[in-house]
Amino acid sequence: xxxxxxxxxxxxxxxxxxxxxxxxxxxxxxxxxxxxxxxxxxxxxxxxxxxxxxxxxxxxxxxxxxxxxxxxxxxxxxxxxxxxxxxxxxxxxxxxxxxxxxxxxxxxxxxxxxxxxxxxxxxxxxxxxxxxxxxxxxxxxxxxxxxxxxxxxxxxxxxxxxxxxxxxxxxxxxxxxxxxxxxxxxxxxxxxxxxxxxxxxxxxxxxxxxxxxxxxxxxxxxxxxxxxxxxxxxxxxxxxxxxxxxxxxxxxxxxxxx
Amino acid sequence: xxxxxxxxxxxxxxxxxxxxxxxxxxxxxxxxxxxxxxxxxxxxxxxxxxxxxxxxxxxxxxxxxxxxxxxxxxxxxxxxxxxxxxxxxxxxxxxxxxxxxxxxxxxxxxxxxxxxxxxxxxxxxxxxxxxxxxxxxxxxxxxxxxxxxxxxxxxxxxxxxxxxxxxxxxxxxxxxxxxxxxxxxxxxxxxxxxxxxxxxxxxxxxxxxxxxxxxxxxxxxxxxxxxxxxxxxxxxxxxxxxxxxxxxxxxxxxxxxxxxxxxxxxxxxxxxxxx
Numbered sequence: 247x248x249x250x251x252x253x254x255x256x257x258x259x260x261x262x263x264x265x266x267x268x269x270x271x272x273x274x275x276x277x278x279x280x281x282x283x284x285x286x287x288x289x290x291x292x293x294x295x296x297x298x299x300x301x302x303x304x305x306x307x308x309x310x311x312x313x314x315x316x317x318x319x320x321x322x323x324x325x326x327x328x329x330x331x332x333x334x335x336x337x338x339x340x341x342x343x344x345x346x347x348x349x350x351x352x353x354x355x356x357x358x359x360x361x362x363x364x365x366x367x368x369x370x371x372x373x374x375x376x377x378x379x380x381x382x383x384x385x386x387x388x389x390x391x392x393x394x395x396x397x398x399x400x401x402x403x404x405x406x407x408x409x410x411x412x413x414x415x416x417x418x419x420x421x422x423x424x425x426x427x428x429x430x431x432x433x434x435x436x437x438x439x440x441x442x443x444x445x446x447x448x449x450x451x452x453x454x455x456x457x458x459x460x461x462x463x464x465x466x467x468x469x470x471x472x473x474x475x476x477x478x479x480x481x482x483x484x485x486x487x488x489x490x491x492x493x494x495x496x497x498x499x500x501x502x503x504x
Numbered sequence: 505x506x507x508x509x510x511x512x513x514x515x516x517x518x519x520x521x522x523x524x525x526x527x528x529x530x531x532x533x534x535x536x537x538x539x540x541x542x543x544x545x546x547x548x549x550x551x552x553x554x555x556x557x558x559x560x561x562x563x564x565x566x567x568x569x570x571x572x573x574x575x576x577x578x579x580x581x582x583x584x585x586x587x588x589x590x591x592x593x594x595x596x597x598x599x600x601x602x603x604x605x606x607x608x609x610x611x612x613x614x615x616x617x618x619x620x621x622x623x624x625x626x627x628x629x630x631x632x633x634x635x636x637x638x639x640x641x642x643x644x645x646x647x648x649x650x651x652x653x654x655x656x657x658x659x660x661x662x663x664x665x666x667x668x669x670x671x672x673x674x675x676x677x678x679x680x681x682x683x684x685x686x687x688x689x690x691x692x693x694x695x696x697x698x699x700x701x702x703x704x705x706x707x708x709x710x711x712x713x714x715x716x717x718x719x720x721x722x723x724x725x726x727x728x729x730x731x732x733x734x735x736x737x738x739x740x741x742x743x744x745x746x747x748x749x750x751x752x753x754x755x756x757x758x759x760x761x762x763x764x765x766x767x768x769x770x771x772x773x774x775x776x777x778x779x
Contacts, residue, residue, distance in 0.1 A: 292686045295693035303696035310706045315562035315577075435542040442546075442554050 263360035272361045277369030281377075284346040285339050297377075301331035301385045309393050324393040325458060328385035329412055329451050332378035336416035337423060337437050339374040344424025344488070345433035353428075357492055367485050371417055378413040398460035405457035408470050412450030415477030421484035428491050449473040523619055530623025531630065538593065538631045547592060548635040552585035556639045559705055560647050572736055574649035575640075579735065580705040582636030583728050586629065586670065587698055593628025594674035595691040597621065598682040598766075608776050611767060618675070618763055622756075625674030629667050636731075652735065659734040662741060665748035666727030672755035673723040679762035704728055723751050 262268060282288055287296050305327050312323035347353040356366070389395035397405055423440060427433025450473035453466040463470075494500075518526070538544040559577040598621070601607035611617050643649035653659055681687040700706060701715055702724035708716055719725045726747040733741020770776040 287689070289686075292689040295686075295689040299693035300696065303693065303700065307696040307700045307706075310700060310711065311559070312562060314566075314706045314710055315559065315568070316565035318565070432542050435546060438543065438546055439550070442551055 263362070269362040269365040273365040273369035274372075275369075276361070276366055277372050280343045280370050281339075281373035284343045284350070285374075286342055286346070287338070297331075297334055297381050298384065301327075301334065301381060302388060304331060305385055305389060305393065309389075319394065321389065321394040321396065322455075324389035325386070325395050325455060326451060328382055328389050328395070329409065329447070329454050331385050332382040332409075332413045333416045333420075333441055333447075335374055335378035335381050336413060337420040337440050338434070339377060340370065340417050340420025341424045341427055341433050341437040343370045343374065344421065345427035345430075348428055357496070363489065363492075364485070367421075367488055368481075371414070371421065371481075374417045374420065375410075375413050378417060379410065382409060382413060395458070397458045401457045401460055401462055404461070404463050404466060405454055407463075408450055408453035408457050408466060408473075411470050411474045411477065412447045412454065415447050415450055415473050415480065418477045418480035418484060422480050422487065425484045425487040425491065428488070428495075447473060447476075449476070518616055518619070523616070526615055526619050527623040527626065530620050531627040534593075534624045534627025535631050538589075538628065544589060544593065544631065547588045548585050548632055549638050551588065552581045552635045552639045553642050555584055555705075556581035556642055557646075560643065571650040571652070574643050574647055575652065575736060576732065577705065578639045578643040578649060579636065579732055580728065582633075582639040583702075583704050583724060583731070584699050585635035585639070586632035586666075586727075587702070587704070587724050588695055589632030589635070590625070590629050590670050590674045591677065591691045591694055591698075592688070593631070594625045594678040595681040595687045597624050597628075597674075597678040599687050602776075611776065617767070618760055621675055621678055621759075621763065622671065625678060626667070626671040629670045629674055632670075633663070633667060654737060655734045655740050658740055658745075659731070662730035662734040662745060665730050665745045666723075669723035669727055669748035669752040669755070672752035672759065675759035676755045676762065679759045679766055682766055698722060698724060701725075702728060720747075721751075723748065723755070726751060 287293050305324050308323040308327045309320035312318055313320045347356060386395060390397075419440060420437070423436050424433070426436060430436065449469045453469035453473065456466045456469070538548075556578055559581055560574060563573050563577055598607065601610060610620055613620075640649075640651065644651060681690055684690055701708075701711070701719050702722050703711075703719060704724065708719050708725070711719075726744045729744035730741045730748055733739065733744055767776075
């Protein structure tokens with residue numbers, strides 16, 4: 247019997263790609279796996295120097311520079327930088343989580359599956375939002391202990407909400423950069439450039455500052471809403487670009503081209 | 505027929521002109537390689553401009569808008585770029601050679617490997633110094649910064665001393681970081697603390713007293729002192745220039761010891777090309 251003409255028996259597939267349950271698995275398990283596999287900094291030997299050591303010294307540097315050059319309290323600069331360091335996880339992490347699919351040659355396999363694209367894409371957000379929050383909270387705690395950062399207790403929740411929205415917005419920018427990186431030779435160049443643009447998430451940062459000083463939701467709600475809107479816009483733009491590039495790559499047979 | 509090895513094989517047998525030529529060519533080759541790297545162009549030319557702008561605005565906020573202050577900030581920001589380029593360019597130097605598969609060839613070539621490494625690190629440092637010119641031009645164009653020098657004739661010597669000391673430090677970084685598998689992660693962490701401790705934008709005198717002895721061991725501290733001494737201060741920076749050269753000698757010998765140790769380990773365990 248010719249091996250080529252032999253019937254191929256494939257294992258039966260129980261999962262319905264269109265079902266909500268499968269989409270949830272892609273969202274949850276896929277997100278966690280992408281964090282573990284594609285985020286180059288997930289190992290402690292890289293994570294600790296880059297996401298703990300780096301932000302610590304960044305806080306100290308800007309607190310010293312700000313208080314020397316501008317004559318303002320180190321706490322002011324420490325809080326701003328403590329929020330900004332979440333971009334390390336949000337921007338670099340999301341860029342790696344999307345762009346590394348191509349670098350590690352797993353992109354064609356992923357795009358060949360009938361997995362729900364929205365679940366596939368949004369699932370990558372959660373681990374990086376959690377990671378960004380962790381890095382920021384660590385930096386804030388460092389600022390509270392060593393640099394005089396203070397929060398008004400009654401509006402602590404508002405500050406937390408503003409921080410969460412800011413980290414989401416930042417991760418969404420990272421997703422857009424990740425989608426752009428599918429077409430670039432060096433995707434991390436754009437991520438580095440974004441990190442240097444300290445103007446990112448201005449509204450969220452302002453909301454955190456004001457909430458820390460005692461402003462309630464009635465006063466900073468608008469800023470938080472604007473930041474959330476910006477984040478959603480970035481996320482939608484990122485998904486649209488990702489979908490467009492997927493179609494374009496299929497049409498031009500450039501899925502694997504680097 | 506027995507093969508006879510050429511006379512320049514092995515340590516210490518290369519003539520001075522050959523050594524200088526080797527270092528020069530590797531330096532030039534590395535500068536050209538860095539020029540086509542988007543990451544290093546960003547690190548050397550864009551990042552210092554952003555930090556210089558931040559510093560100018562912060563000093564303006566503190567009502568320090570004099571020309572001397574702006575020049576102080578421009579030089580400091582430029583030196584921050586030099587340090588970043590040195591750190592990233594040298595920290596991963598040997599690791600990259602491993603990745604690219606050229607380390608074995610270079611180590612076994614009939615030239616001294618420490619000279620090759622010296623050329624590579626000088627390339628990174630000289631490339632980094634181009635960033636200082638950018639920040640000065642940026643300050644002059646956008647912020648009306650005056651370009652003055654209290655000791656213009658000493659400025660080239662100050663720059664040379666800073667390049668030599670940072671180049672030697674780069675060699676030490678290259679040979680010691682290779683022991684750590686994730687050299688780039690270490691580089692990510694060491695950018696800000698040296699900017700701070702070396703007094704590039706914040707005077708060392710404003711930092712806690714225990715930081716000052718650490719700053720004395722760092723080439724960027726004395727390199728910055730030498731350059732600022734020749735441009736801003738009323739006393740010639742002879743001491744800072746001397747410290748640059750003294751530290752360069754110390755760094756170079758430490759780097760050679762580290763390099764011998766690393767290469768010995770790699771040859772003994774046959775891990776020269778392992779990634």
